[in-house]
Amino acid sequence: MRPERLIDCHTHLNNYHESTRRPTTDHVQDLFAKMDEVGVDHAVVISSYKVDMDRPSVEHLIELLAADPRTTLVEGLRWRGEARTDLFGLEERIRDGLVKGIKLYPGYDHYPINDASLETVFRIAAKHDVPVMIHTGDTYAKTAKVRMAHPLLVDDVAVDYPDVKLVMCHLGNPWFQDAAEVLYKNDNVFADISGLTLGEFTYDFERYVAMRLKDMITYMGDPGKQLMYGSDWPLVHMKPYVRLLHELDFTDEQLENIAWRTAARLFRVPVDRIGSRGGEGVVP
Numbered sequence: 001m002r003p004e005r006l007i008d009c010h011t012h013l014n015n016y017h018e019s020t021r022r023p024t025t026d027h028v029q030d031l032f033a034k035m036d037e038v039g040v041d042h043a044v045v046i047s048s049y050k051v052d053m054d055r056p057s058v059e060h061l062i063e064l065l066a067a068d069p070r071t072t073l074v075e076g077l078r079w080r081g082e083a084r085t086d087l088f089g090l091e092e093r094i095r096d097g098l099v100k101g102i103k104l105y106p107g108y109d110h111y112p113i114n115d116a117s118l119e120t121v122f123r124i125a126a127k128h129d130v131p132v133m134i135h136t137g138d139t140y141a142k143t144a145k146v147r148m149a150h151p152l153l154v155d156d157v158a159v160d161y162p163d164v165k166l167v168m169c170h171l172g173n174p175w176f177q178d179a180a181e182v183l184y185k186n187d188n189v190f191a192d193i194s195g196l197t198l199g200e201f202t203y204d205f206e207r208y209v210a211m212r213l214k215d216m217i218t219y220m221g222d223p224g225k226q227l228m229y230g231s232d233w234p235l236v237h238m239k240p241y242v243r244l245l246h247e248l249d250f251t252d253e254q255l256e257n258i259a260w261r262t263a264a265r266l267f268r269v270p271v272d273r274i275g276s277r278g279g280e281g282v283v284p
């Protein structure tokens with residue numbers, strides 16, 4: 001069965017290789033082309049923890065994406081580099097509805113998830129009721145400190161800020177069991193299934209990921225309450241990821257929640273802007 005709608009709650013518009021460096025407008029076009037190809041109706045685009053020639057600023061992304069209702073923007077927090085996020089500016093963008101969530105990059109940006117300096121960030125999220133996405137688990141960059149991104153630390157934040165909705169990105173890969181416990185214990189924690197491979201899955205690794213996800217779900221109970229579909233495109237190709245979603249034996253009700261309902265609620269995507277899919281999509 002295919003879900004009625006599909007939201008990819010985790011995409012980026014960065015360059016990841018110098019050899020394939022392109023202007024951001026090209027990435028935007030590519031995003032919409034891929035969405036059409038695999039049947040994704042709406043994408044959450046997440047800005048980076050850095051701004052440089054490979055990582056566009058949130059202001060630039062706001063300009064580029066303003067004309068198209070098929071995306072929702074989440075602002076990446078820049079917290080340890082030379083140019084830190086100005087929280088007044090962040091709060092204004094949230095207040096004005098230009099940004100619908102905040103993304104933390106612990107580990108990449110050399111702070112742990114439960115760092116006390118983030119208090120104001122969580123207070124802004126609570127005040128405006130926007131979710132805070134948190135990178136958890138393995139890091140793409142060798143310069144990141146992976147211990148700081150351990151999913152168990154999300155529990156500290158979930159307890160200290162019960163009014164904030166937290167999204168553990170990548171299910172804490174490879175600490176799936178720890179992530180499952182944090183989800184089971186905390187109703188204000190959600191998770192996306194993005195970024196569990198790079199590019200295409202190998203056969204063995206796809207089996208491995210599917211098994212770990214099934215183990216997590218057995219432990220957690222109802223996956224329809226907290227899990228969301230996300231890919232981590234362009235680091236991950238969209239097509240095999242949509243296929244993975246269909247391999248996880250969710251009930252129809254769970255699948256609808258994971259594919260779009262939970263994300264639509266969290267990021268406040270108006271349902272009439274998601275559209276029921278008419279395209280071919282990926283047939284499971």
Ligand SMILES: [Zn+2]
Pocket residue numbers: 010012195232
């Ligand atoms: Zn990502």
